[in-house]
Amino acid sequence: MAVSEEAILRSELRWTIVVTGTITVIMVAILYAGIVHHINPPSNIETVDPKTLHLTGEFTEENLGTSIDAGGQITARMVATQFAFQPQCILLPANKRVTLRFASPDVIHGILVTGTNVNTMIVPGYVSQVHTVFTRTGDLLMPCHEYCGLGHSQMWATVRVVPEAEFKPDGSGRALCDAR
Amino acid sequence: MKPADLDDLDRPWRTWASLIIGGMLAFSIVMGFVVIPVVQGYGAGIDPFTAICRAVGLVPGSPSTRQPTSAAKAEPTTQVAWSTQLLRTLSRPTDMGAVVAEGCVACHGQRGIASDPQNPNLAGQSAVAIYKQLHDYKTGSRANDIMTPIAQTLEENQIRAVSVHFAAANRRSLDPTTAEVVDEDIVRLVERGDPARALPACNSCHGFSAGGPIETPTLSHQNREYLARQLRAFRDSSRRNDIYTRMRSVSAKLTDREINRLAEFYATTLQY
Incomplete structure (x- = not known):
């Protein structure tokens, strides 16, 4: 039984309307997130030499952890190395925009902060950067989620989120957990 | 149609x-x-x-966000940076190695096996590990009353040569009758680590061909007194030439008993 040309056309148009509607909804959602909430894809193309990471300024051992710069921007820097994070705990305030910066001197690692949408790979040669706002206080577990070697399953750190009033950086703008 | x-x-x-x-x-x-x-x-x-x-x-x-800046100065825990070229020279034996090694025999033994257990055995140790420690003594990243002045007299190529020389020596032979039977929890720490304390297994870096940071030394056939002393030095941060506090943070989580038993395990084990 042959279907008439007109019937095919009607069916195709119906489906075109459905597809166009779906794509429009997705596009509007992306535009809304971008313009109103200032959300971006979590990409950051920034290179760093993994061989000399420990000799450079920013990811030198003493500079790791949370610090506030003159403009009030809160940045936590962390190195993921086989088989530990350094420092093993970072202190951050709740309900404030914070920036997390990670680098690796050896192999590919990855992190996620449980209960949040913070999730990134840490690739040697690049700085991984995430901007976020933590809304829940407490000790959040941050495991390595990219197999990095035999010690991978023991590699985790803590993100200690405290209420804004309890977040008191010292005179040099640095804030550290008690534990190393 | x-x-x-x-x-x-x-x-x-x-x-x-x-x-x-x-x-x-x-x-x-x-x-x-x-x-x-x-x-x-x-x-x-x-x-x-x-x-x-x-x-x-x-x-x-x-x-949408200001890019953070850092004005921090580099305060390296070590000056050593691994390059392919450096690693390649650390796998090539030279004639100079045996000559430089004559200055080491008094403490580290004729064949790199120390008579005083306070000193480390060098025989069979990885050349990369020996190189890093000598380099660190030379630059002051690691300090020792005896080793610092010795390392300072050595040139870069002499350090490379002597590292390769001792790496090629045969390791200390172990007497099976003195092998310590150690506690189950110590063996677990060596082989599996302790996830609750974020302690990676010792062997994930220190086992033979285990992976992990390239400069990690092998620990078996080492002297127990030396191993225990180094773990304590890392724990109280009097030794701090481990890149990114790898050993300082590990040893800070170990108890005295664990340090002693781990040193005993590695000094006597026949397994690795």
Whole structure:
């Protein structure tokens, strides 16, 4: 039984309307997130030499952890190395925009902060950067989620989120957990 | 219908589909790389050109957030930086090695096996590990009353040569009758670590061909007194030439008993 040309056309148009509607909804959602909430894809193309990471300024051992710069921007820097994070705990305030910066001197690692949408790979040669706002206080577990070697399953750190009033950086703008 | 008729029937669909897809692509490029970055950058006080460059991926950072800066000076725990060329020289034996090694025999033994258990055995140790420690003594990253002045007299190529020399020596032979039977929890620490304390297994770095940081020494056939003393030095941070506090943070979590038993395990084990 042959279907008439007109019937095919009607069916195709119906489906075109459905597809166009779906794509429009997705596009509007992306535009809304971008313009109103200032959300971006979590990409950051920034290179760093993994061989000399420990000799450079920013990811030198003493500079790791949370610090506030003159403009009030809160940045936590962390190195993921086989088989530990350094420092093993970072202190951050709740309900404030914070920036997390990670680098690796050896192999590919990855992190996620449980209960949040913070999730990134840490690739040697690049700085991984995430901007976020933590809304829940407490000790959040941050495991390595990219197999990095035999010690991978023991590699985790803590993100200690405290209420804004309890977040008191010292005179040099640095804030550290008690534990190393 | 003839094929030509079908073609006529399809043409408007093809044209419109191409136009719509092309239009959406152009719209997305303009929105994603120009409009949204500029709007976001305006809110964050970032100029439009920088915002567009960040969105495209030409410069680091996000168009909606100021990029953090760091004025920190480098305070390296060690000056050693591994390069392919350096690692290659550490696998090549030279005649110079045996000559330089004559200055080491008094404490480290004729064949790199120390008579005083306070001193480390060098025989069979990885050349990369010996090189890093000598280099660290030379630059002051690690300090020892005897080793610092010795290392300071050595040239870079002498350090490389002597490292390769001792790496090639045969390791201390172990007496099976003195092998310590150690507690189950110590063996577990060596082989599996302790996830609750974020303690990686010792062997994940220190086992033979285990992976992990390249400069990690092998521990079996080492002297127990030396091993225990180094773990304590890391724990109280009197020794701090471990890159990114790898050993300082591990040893800080160990108890006195664990340190003693781990040293005993590695000094006597026949397994590795």
